[in-house]
Amino acid sequence: MQPTPVDWGEAFRIVGGGVLVVFLIMSLLAVATTLMGKIFMAREARKKAAAIAQGEAKS
Amino acid sequence: MSWIAYHEGVLKILGVQVGFGNLDLPHIIMILVGLGFITLAILKEWEPYELLPIGAGMILANLPLTGLTSQPEPGMQPGMAGVLGIILKYGLYTWTILPQFIFFGIGALTDFSPLIANPRAFLLGAAAQVGIYTSFLGALAVGLIWPDWGFSLKEACSIGIIGGADGPTTIYTTGLLAPDIMGITATAAYSYMAMVAIIQPPIIKLLTSKAERSTYMKPTLRPVSRPERILFPIVAMLLIILIIPKSAPLVGFLLLGNLFRESGVVERLSNTAQNELINIITILLMLGIGASMPADRVMDPRTLLVLFLGLAAFCVGTGAGVIFGKIMSKLSKEPFNPMLGAAGVSAVPMSARIVHHMGQKANKRNFLLMHAMGPNVAGVIGSAVAGGYFLGLFINF
Numbered sequence: 001m002q003p004t005p006v007d008w009g010e011a012f013r014i015v016g017g018g019v020l021v022v023f024l025i026m027s028l029l030a031v032a033t034t035l036m037g038k039i040f041m042a043r044e045a046r047k048k049a050a051a052i053a054q055g056e057a058k059s
Numbered sequence: 060m061s062w063i064a065y066h067e068g069v070l071k072i073l074g075v076q077v078g079f080g081n082l083d084l085p086h087i088i089m090i091l092v093g094l095g096f097i098t099l100a101i102l103k104e105w106e107p108y109e110l111l112p113i114g115a116g117m118i119l120a121n122l123p124l125t126g127l128t129s130q131p132e133p134g135m136q137p138g139m140a141g142v143l144g145i146i147l148k149y150g151l152y153t154w155t156i157l158p159q160f161i162f163f164g165i166g167a168l169t170d171f172s173p174l175i176a177n178p179r180a181f182l183l184g185a186a187a188q189v190g191i192y193t194s195f196l197g198a199l200a201v202g203l204i205w206p207d208w209g210f211s212l213k214e215a216c217s218i219g220i221i222g223g224a225d226g227p228t229t230i231y232t233t234g235l236l237a238p239d240i241m242g243i244t245a246t247a248a249y250s251y252m253a254m255v256a257i258i259q260p261p262i263i264k265l266l267t268s269k270a271e272r273s274t275y276m277k278p279t280l281r282p283v284s285r286p287e288r289i290l291f292p293i294v295a296m297l298l299i300i301l302i303i304p305k306s307a308p309l310v311g312f313l314l315l316g317n318l319f320r321e322s323g324v325v326e327r328l329s330n331t332a333q334n335e336l337i338n339i340i341t342i343l344l345m346l347g348i349g350a351s352m353p354a355d356r357v358m359d360p361r362t363l364l365v366l367f368l369g370l371a372a373f374c375v376g377t378g379a380g381v382i383f384g385k386i387m388s389k390l391s392k393e394p395f396n397p398m399l400g401a402a403g404v405s406a407v408p409m410s411a412r413i414v415h416h417m418g419q420k421a422n423k424r425n426f427l428l429m430h431a432m433g434p435n436v437a438g439v440i441g442s443a444v445a446g447g448y449f450l451g452l453f454i455n456f
Contacts, residue, residue: 006199011212015192018448025299025444026185026437032294033178040287 081123085354093117093349096246105253109226109345113246116349119143128350143350150347151234151241157344158231159312164337165227165439166292166316167329169407173432175291176280179387180399180430184437186383187403188223188445190376194368195219201364208361213237216449218365221248222372223442224255224406228309230348232446235454242351243362247369255409258370259377263401263417266381271388273422274396280429285323292317299444305454306447313443376404380434402431405438 074080096114100107120128120143127141130148140148150157174180198218202209210218217233221244229248233241251258263272292314300307319329384400398417402410411431418427 006202006209006212008199011196011199011215014212014216014449014452015196018192018195018445019189021303021448022188022441022444023182023185025302026181026441028298028302029295029440030178030181032298033175033181033291036287036290036294037175037178037281037283040284041281044284 076124078123078125083354085358086121086123089121089352089354089357090118093121096349099253106249108341109249110253112342112345113249113349116143116346117352118349119346120350120353128353143346146343146347147350150343151230151351152238155231155234155308157340157347158227158234159308160340161227161337161344162309162443163312163316164332164340165407166313166318167320167332168337169313169317169320169436169439170432171291171317171436172283172288173280173429174434174436175283175287177430177433180403180433181437181440182387183380183383183400183403183434184405184439184441185403186400187376187380187405187434187438188441189379190222190372190374190404191219191442191445193219193375194222194372197368197371198364201368208364210361210364211237213453214240216452217241217244218368219372220244220442220446220449221251221365221369222376222404223438223445224248224252224373224376224404224410225439225442225446226252227344228442228446230344231309232449235450238351239356240361240365242348243357243365244369245348246352247366251370251373252406252409255404255406255413258373259401259404259410259413260417262374262377263381263398263414266378267385267397269421271385271397272417272420273425274388274394275422275424276394276396276427276430278426278429280433285321288321289318292321295440299440299447303444303447303451305451306444309443309446310440313439373404377401377410380404396425396427396430399427399431399434403434403438403441405435405442407435407439408432410438411435 093114096110096117099105100111100114119125125141127143128147129139129141130144131140195215195218198210198215199212213236217237217240220229220232223229226245226248230241230245233244296311296314299310316332319325319332380400380403381397382400384397388395388397396418398414402414404410411428414431415426415428418425
């Protein structure tokens with residue numbers, strides 16, 4: 001454990017980069033998950049609609 | 060041989076071979092700290108699965124002359140390495156495989172459905188990582204006030220990561236960047252996780268009004284289909300690792316464990332990861348963490364600074380999450396309780412429970428648990444990403 005002179009420019013670059021990367025990745029994950037959800041919910045809705053339509057056709 | 064010479068000889072042997080003769084004050088203090096951890100684990104049930112073996116490891120490592128923490132060296136005679144030294148060397152310092160397998164088990168235990176159903180929780184999980192970076196700067200600023208106690212960039216990263224409130228991420232990151240302070244950062248992370256119920260409520264109350272805390276949200280989230288739950292770990296794994304490759308050991312194992320769980324076709328493997336594997340690794344890892352704290356390494360004024368900066372990281376993370384929650388509350392069309400931001404620190408599931416209880420206290424109709432689990436599990440991913448980012452700066456695998 002030795003004291004080390006701090007390069008504050010680098011330190012703030014690390015912080016800026018870190019915050020940016022975390023928010024970027026989490027935003028991308030949010031977008032990807034939202035899209036995935038929309039696709040699967042639309043598929044579920046189509047399936048349900050088809051099932052209802054089939055049921056009505058039979059009756 | 061005279062009577063005096065005989066007794067001098069006996070005393071010499073006792074001085075060399077008997078523990079009592081070799082106990083000094085720093086070791087006694089560390090043994091007492093270890094006993095304190097065990098007491099908290101048993102009487103208060105504070106993170107018992109972690110604090111009990113950490114306390115036991117701490118005691119064993121500080122008992123003199125045991126040789127338990129002797130690490131294997133080339134040319135060492137057989138049997139000379141101690142079991143804790145072997146765990147430390149191969150599990151934590153050289154191979155660093157234990158935290159990854161803990162993450163594997165956590166992945167198998169985690170249900171990401173609340174996050175998949177409410178993807179904006181990802182942003183709350185990101186906001187709560189701000190504490191990591193403020194404590195990173197704080198650790199570097201120590202050198203301005205006390206030049207002899209200053210921290211290097213790598214040490215500052217390791218201290219900051221405590222704010223992620225994620226034990227395995229803290230252990231893995233510190234093990235690679237600053238192994239000398241690994242024991243204390245890991246202990247700080249687990250201790251603060253155990254104290255979530257004490258640390259978070261005052262910060263949440265300070266930053267929110269009663270009206271905000273009582274904001275009612277529908278108790279249920281949309282159901283998440285099985286294909287979504289299977290695709291999520293795959294998509295997330297690819298996306299995160301392609302941006303931050305050094306997060307692969309943590310994120311990769313977390314999401315691999317989750318894929319085992321959600322696939323539904325490897326139930327035995329998933330069950331093993333959730334039970335036997337994570338239990339065995341927890342024993343080894345926590346004993347190793349305790350053993351990494353011999354008195355000569357921990358009895359340093361900088362240890363107190365590490366504990367303080369870690370606590371600050373945790374508090375700032377909670378605050379940043381709540382402030383971001385307030386922003387989301389203003390922008391959201393539907394009612395949004397800003398307290399949910401506090402669950403973005405990845406102390407799973409304690410932070411989520413705290414938010415839920417505080418929500419119910421403010422408004423009995425509120426049932427925020429499922430809403431809070433989203434940012435909570437997002438925080439696990441967020442802190443692993445932050446750890447991977449730090450590793451990417453300094454480590455070339």
